[in-house]
Amino acid sequence: MSIMNSFSLEGKVALVTGASYGIGFAIARGYAEAGATICFNDIKEELVEQGLEAYKNLGIKAYGYVCDVTNEDQVNEMVQKIEKEVGVIDILVNNAGIIKRIPMIEMKAEEFRQVIDVDLNAPFIVSKAVIPGMIKKGHGKIINICSMMSELGRETVSAYAAAKGGLKMLTKNIASEYGEYNIQCNGIGPGYIETPQTAPLREDGHPFNNFIISKTPAARWGKTEDLVGPSVFLASDASDFVNGHILYVDGGILAYIGKQPK
Template identity: 80%
Template sequence: MDIMKQFSLEGKVALVTGAAYGIGYAIAKAYAEAGAKIAFNCRGQEHMDKALAAYKKDGIEAHGYICDVTREDEVQKMVADIEKELGTIDILVNNAGIIKRIPMLEMKAEEFRQVIDIDLNAPFIVSKAVIPGMKKKGHGKIINICSMMSELGRETVSAYAAAKGGLKMLTRNIASEYGADNIQCNGIGPGYIATPQTAPLRTPGHPFNSFILSKTPANRWGTPEDLMGPAVFLASDASDFVNGHILYVDGGILAYIGKQP
């Protein structure tokens, strides 16, 4: 067995939702370097133009599609277009997501529903759209971007934690339901990653920044690049007997009780 070939994505078609920047972009870039053809979505043309320019600058031929992943009709059309232009999707990364940091008693039900819709309903919709092609082809990889909030609660993130906890169980259920079709569904649970979403929390002197560093054995924020290797592993043949697993890439936070005061 050539172990390096086990990690190759040569010729595979990968759809990474919300891969205009941040974690999704880093994962798509890793897949391209491993040999995959890259498809991604944006909800608007402005973000799409910026993303395509970034991919081009990095020497990546990425195929962008305007699509709202909470709308089943748009998702079905996007998947059909990808299959027509690139081939059957081998790898799906459900990365698109939002967070609203609002105390529960101040959060409107409409705001709660919006987070659930994007962070939980959309992965269901997109997975549902790609699974038939994967079944027909005889294999497939679905990777859901979960969170430490799939395991832990924290003030102001009730909707996000509820969505990511649900996504963890959706991951396990897809693995249970379609494992016999040689489809592996796993999750990645990032720790606190330096992205535009977390930028407000990482300002110098911000108490949350100090809190995170004190709770992380690695003593730093993660980077999108820290997720590239785990994402390639879960998309490759090397993980063919890994199913229903959440791989936490968190610098050790979930293993650590914290320093004694």
């Protein structure tokens, strides 16, 4: 196999959760360009329809499913539909997630549990549903969208950091438990990325915008496109001996202590 062919996803079926827009959409689009057939879900019908239209406008035939990834019965039903309508899943990206920015002592236990449910329990549920098919097929790639908060803490994100730290360890455990079946499970830890949700924070002069740029050696926010290459690599044959690794795509933030005050 040539080196370039090892990055091809031709003939592969990829499920990217929560990929109607944002980071998940960018990753799925990159997979489609690399040859994969795209399946995605969202929790609401209108979001699935929005995603299908966005893929169609790019000339991508995608398969969309309404599914709450925290509901094991719904997930199992979705995976069965995909296997029947599209094929056995070769690539899973656990992308769906939420964040609640609330000081810890003001956060209700119910709110904490909701973040853990979506950001940690759901990747467990979806991975559990697809692994049997991957075992039968003799290969599989699972990519968990982790975070810099898998390594760092920050004010107001106690639930998110706890979930993403747990997701890092779930990634390593899936790699440990199912590597013998030629299944590789790795994570991607995005830095601060330009998305519609972060647009207000990125306005010129906003203190948080200045803070992020000063803490990033690349001196900019990441773009969703910055995540595509690493995602394709981890989904392709080129990464067959990479397992249990978290690839941080953060412009160097985690390597940088910051500038010395003048």
